[in-house]
Amino acid sequence: MVRILGILVGIFFSGWLLVTFLVGAYTYVSSPPAATAEAEFHLHPKEVDWSFNGPLGHYDKRQLQRGFQVYSEVCSACHSLKLVAFRDLEALGYNEAEIKAIAKKRQIADIDPKTGEATTRPGLPADHFPLVYPNDTAARAANNNAIPPDQSLLAKSRHGGPDYIYSLLTGYRDQPAALLKQFPDAKTPTGLHYNPYFPNLNLAMAPPLTADGQVTYGPGNPKPTKDQMAKDVAAFLMWAAEPKLETRHNVGRAVVFFLLIASILSWLAYRSVWADKEH
Numbered sequence: 001m002v003r004i005l006g007i008l009v010g011i012f013f014s015g016w017l018l019v020t021f022l023v024g025a026y027t028y029v030s031s032p033p034a035a036t037a038e039a040e041f042h043l044h045p046k047e048v049d050w051s052f053n054g055p056l057g058h059y060d061k062r063q064l065q066r067g068f069q070v071y072s073e074v075c076s077a078c079h080s081l082k083l084v085a086f087r088d089l090e091a092l093g094y095n096e097a098e099i100k101a102i103a104k105k106r107q108i109a110d111i112d113p114k115t116g117e118a119t120t121r122p123g124l125p126a127d128h129f130p131l132v133y134p135n136d137t138a139a140r141a142a143n144n145n146a147i148p149p150d151q152s153l154l155a156k157s158r159h160g161g162p163d164y165i166y167s168l169l170t171g172y173r174d175q176p177a178a179l180l181k182q183f184p185d186a187k188t189p190t191g192l193h194y195n196p197y198f199p200n201l202n203l204a205m206a207p208p209l210t211a212d213g214q215v216t217y218g219p220g221n222p223k224p225t226k227d228q229m230a231k232d233v234a235a236f237l238m239w240a241a242e243p244k245l246e247t248r249h250n251v252g253r254a255v256v257f258f259l260l261i262a263s264i265l266s267w268l269a270y271r272s273v274w275a276d277k278e279h
C-alpha cells in the first residue's frame with residue numbers, strides 16, 4: 001500500500017514538473033523576451049597574451065612598473081588603491097629609497113599628536129595608498145553621480161579581469177548607427193560615454209587614456225601608445241589584486257611534482273611487494 005502511494009506521489013510530482021516545463025517552453029517560444037541593446041551590442045573582453053597567463057606564468061616587473069606609472073599619473077586622480085601599501089611595491093623591483101620617495105609624495109590623513117586635530121602628513125612605506133575622496137557622496141559629486149571603484153581588487157572582481165580592463169580602456173567609440181536604429185531609446189545619455197565592453201554600454205568615466213605619449217616611459221621601454229599604456233595598467237592592477245600569483249603557481253608545480261614522485265614510488269612498492277606472488 002505504502003509503495004503504491006509512493007509511486008503515485010512520484011508520478012504526480014514528475015507530471016507536475018513536465019507540465020510546468022512545457023508551459024514555460026511554450027511561453028518562451030510564443031513570446032520570446034524582447035531584445036535589449038545590452039544583449040545585442042555588449043562585447044566580450046579581447047583576450048590578451050599576458051606574461052602571467054598559464055601555470056608557468058609570471059609577472060613582467062618592467063611592465064608592472066610602467067603600469068604603476070600609468071596608475072599614478074592618470075588613474076589615481078579618481079581611483080583609490082586602498083588595500084595596497086607602498087612597501088608592497090618592493091615586488092615590482094623598487095628599492096627601499098625609491099619606495100620612501102614614492103610614499104613621501106602622497107599625503108596621508110592622520111591625527112596631530114599635540115592637538116588631536118585631524119591633519120595630514122607625507123606617506124611612509126608602511127602606509128596604504130590614501131583614499132581619493134573622503135566618502136561616497138564626495139566621489140559621486142565629482143564624477144557625474146558615479147563612484148570610481150577602488151582598484152585594489154578590480155582585476156579579480158570583474159569577469160575577464162585584466163582582459164576586461166584593457167578592453168574597456170581601449171574600447172571607447174561612437175555609438176553604432178545600427179544600435180540607434182534598432183533601439184532609438186538607447187541613446188547614450190549626456191555625461192556618459194559609450195563603451196561596448198561595459199555591461200550596460202554607457203559609463204560615467206570619460207576615456208582616461210586619450211593620447212599616445214600621455215605618460216613618458218624611461219629608456220628601454222616600449223613606446224607609450226594608448227594600447228601599451230592600457231595593457232601595462234591592466235597588468236599592474238592584476239598584480240595589485242593578486243600579488244601572490246607567482247607563489248601560487250610555484251606551489252602548484254611543487255605539488256604536482258610531489259604527487260608524481262609519490263605515484264612512482266607507490267607503483268614501485270606495489271611491484272616489489274607482489275613480486276613473487278601469483279596474482
Ligand code: HEC
Nearest residue numbers: 074075077078143146147148149165168203204205208233
Ligand atoms: C576623472 C576620473 C577618472 C579617472 C582619471 C579614471 N577613472 Fe576609471 N572610473 C571613473 C568613474 C567615475 C567610474 C565609474 C563609471 C560608472 O560606473 O559608470 C570608473 C570606472 C572604471 C572602470 C570600470 C569598473 C567597473 O565597474 O567595471 C575601470 C576598469 C576603470 N575605471 C579603470 C580606470 C583606469 C585603469 C584608469 C587610469 C588609466 C581610470 N579608470 C581613470 C573615473 C575615473
